[in-house]
Amino acid sequence: MQLNVNLKDCAYPITIQRNALNNIQETIQTNRKIMIITDSGVPQKWIDIVSSQCLDSFIVTIPNGEQSKCFKQYEELLLEAIEHEMTRKDAIIALGGGVVGDLAGFVAATYMRGIDFYNIPTTLLSQVDSSVGGKVAIDAGNYKNIVGAFWQPKAVIIDPNVLSTLPQRHINNGLVEALKTGLIQDKELVELFKQDDLDIDQIIYRSINVKRKVVEQDERESSLRKILNFGHTIGHAIEGAYGLDTYLHGECVAMGMLFFIDNKELKEDVLKIYEKLHLPKVPDYDVDTLMNFIQHDKKSSSSSITIVLVKQAGTYELQEVSYDTIKTYLERGPYEK
Numbered sequence: 001m002q003l004n005v006n007l008k009d010c011a012y013p014i015t016i017q018r019n020a021l022n023n024i025q026e027t028i029q030t031n032r033k034i035m036i037i038t039d040s041g042v043p044q045k046w047i048d049i050v051s052s053q054c055l056d057s058f059i060v061t062i063p064n065g066e067q068s069k070c071f072k073q074y075e076e077l078l079l080e081a082i083e084h085e086m087t088r089k090d091a092i093i094a095l096g097g098g099v100v101g102d103l104a105g106f107v108a109a110t111y112m113r114g115i116d117f118y119n120i121p122t123t124l125l126s127q128v129d130s131s132v133g134g135k136v137a138i139d140a141g142n143y144k145n146i147v148g149a150f151w152q153p154k155a156v157i158i159d160p161n162v163l164s165t166l167p168q169r170h171i172n173n174g175l176v177e178a179l180k181t182g183l184i185q186d187k188e189l190v191e192l193f194k195q196d197d198l199d200i201d202q203i204i205y206r207s208i209n210v211k212r213k214v215v216e217q218d219e220r221e222s223s224l225r226k227i228l229n230f231g232h233t234i235g236h237a238i239e240g241a242y243g244l245d246t247y248l249h250g251e252c253v254a255m256g257m258l259f260f261i262d263n264k265e266l267k268e269d270v271l272k273i274y275e276k277l278h279l280p281k282v283p284d285y286d287v288d289t290l291m292n293f294i295q296h297d298k299k300s301s302s303s304s305i306t307i308v309l310v311k312q313a314g315t316y317e318l319q320e321v322s323y324d325t326i327k328t329y330l331e332r333g334p335y336e337k
């Protein structure tokens, strides 16, 4: 299956196909120097398959986990590129999850003011969401994605076969971002979560297709794209407050969405899905600590923030609200209507 992200200056293909990993030359120009950035959680067999198709590549493996999205790791990758004498004609392949994609993409966006970048996501979270759309970033302290750029990949290759080695917690983590996409834009995608056996290929396809359409309309997140951030305002705050590596990103987005589902039945349905996915409950939190993170959200202005509300599956409402209003959401808690 092939989709195309139709952006004026930087359109690119997305391949969603089992076994696509074995045929990367169909979309990636591999006859140049390629830095393959991966992490310690990616099985060697996937790395070997990719590197064996590149004529002149080197592999850099970063530690698995959000802590790698930091300045130190970013600088080390830049120094690797310099040491290998990479030029503007060379390219970077991200082979990993959201952390690898965000970090590798930011290196590609900034090395020599920008070189080609390809994304081969190996986690479900990156396959359903972060590999597409060009948001690349690192964290500063516990502030998520606070330093970054929009740098679209030249191609995205999604091979669901690589999920066979992914631990179940990470599968569930990725499913949250797909559920998020369904809740804001695709009711049928939400329905897929109610089946006994989840159709992962359909879930990936439907999620990416929604994401593609949103990004095509608003690449730089000036309005519509904010809907993809549903659940992230409080989600990122919980992630930051608990130290970035306590919970997975999707687990925090799941928590964050609960505050903004404004429909009792829908919230009950969503909580049933969370139970099926063994997602953690929202921990105790300090309202002021979370508020500090929320004020650094990229959807904030000096006194207000755009929130995404869902009242019916598949539809969204964008609302500009004051910090005091957000505070009331936090004080009310996630499990109330």
Ligand SMILES: O=C(O)C(=O)C[C@@H](O)[C@H](O)[C@H](O)COP(=O)(O)O
Pocket: 129, 130, 132, 133, 135, 144, 145, 177, 221, 225, 228, 229, 232, 298
């Ligand atoms: O692509 C987008 O736009 C999104 O908001 C998708 C999010 O699910 C994703 O986690 C994104 O990386 C968050 O970006 P941020 O702008 O909130 O840092």
